[in-house]
Amino acid sequence: MIKAIILDFDGVIVNTDPFHFNSWKKVLRYYDIQIKFSQKDYNLIKGFSRSVSLNKIIQSHDLQGINSELKSKILQKKNNFFLQSIKYISKENLIPGVEEFIVNNKGIYKIGVASASANATFILDKIGMINLFDVVIDANITNKKKPNPEVYFKCCEKLDLSPKECVVFEDSLNGVYASKSGGFVTYGVGNTEIKDDVDFFITNFLDFKLNDINS
Ligand code: G6P
Numbered sequence: 001m002i003k004a005i006i007l008d009f010d011g012v013i014v015n016t017d018p019f020h021f022n023s024w025k026k027v028l029r030y031y032d033i034q035i036k037f038s039q040k041d042y043n044l045i046k047g048f049s050r051s052v053s054l055n056k057i058i059q060s061h062d063l064q065g066i067n068s069e070l071k072s073k074i075l076q077k078k079n080n081f082f083l084q085s086i087k088y089i090s091k092e093n094l095i096p097g098v099e100e101f102i103v104n105n106k107g108i109y110k111i112g113v114a115s116a117s118a119n120a121t122f123i124l125d126k127i128g129m130i131n132l133f134d135v136v137i138d139a140n141i142t143n144k145k146k147p148n149p150e151v152y153f154k155c156c157e158k159l160d161l162s163p164k165e166c167v168v169f170e171d172s173l174n175g176v177y178a179s180k181s182g183g184f185v186t187y188g189v190g191n192t193e194i195k196d197d198v199d200f201f202i203t204n205f206l207d208f209k210l211n212d213i214n215s
Pocket residue numbers: 010011020045046047048049050053079115116117118119120139172
């Protein structure tokens with residue numbers, strides 16, 4: 001029996017992807033790292049933690065000469081650019097229908113957030129939604145990052161439930177690997193590239209109801 005809904009943050013609750021994508025482009029320019037970083041490149045790192053994302057960019061573009069000191073500078077600067085860019089983030093940046101979906105299910109199901117971002121709690125607080133959730137687990141609390149299922153396990157542990165009692169909503173392939181390998185029924189949201197890897201797929205939360213999940 002499903003007793004909880006666990007949502008990924010970036011791309012499922014708030015549409016932060018354009019902010020992340022632009023911050024990566026900006027930081028690569030800032031350090032004069034001359035590669036073409038396209039939306040396709042960003043999609044490949046979506047859902048990974050910041051430092052794993054940078055390692056993937058380095059590997060896939062064969063960038064020599066980026067030592068660990070420069071890596072930490074890039075990571076810090078990328079986050080600074082990201083934080084500057086979300087200064088005016090608001091409920092206008094929500095994935096369509098997600099707030100209504102949460103509000104309508106609150107009290108019927110427990111509601112959790114499981115994110116690979118260190119900024120998830122901060123942004124939920126900033127847009128005035130933090131109190132809607134029974135538990136929020138973000139990258140400040142986890143050791144292993146998605147695609148490892150730890151963040152999802154921590155979330156259901158806090159809710160005192162097993163994976164079989166939770167349903168997960170994800171938008172990135174790495175996130176789907178995390179939830180599926182943890183044994184969670186998984187809904188894909190928005191990103192058609194994950195359609196074949198999830199149990200169910202929705203474009204967004206407009207008019208979506210979880211009616212039949214326990215019948
Ligand atoms: C999410 C996004 C990723 C982002 C990651 C790191 O998982 O989908 O694209 O790289 O968070 O977040 P942070 O806010 O800690 O840099």
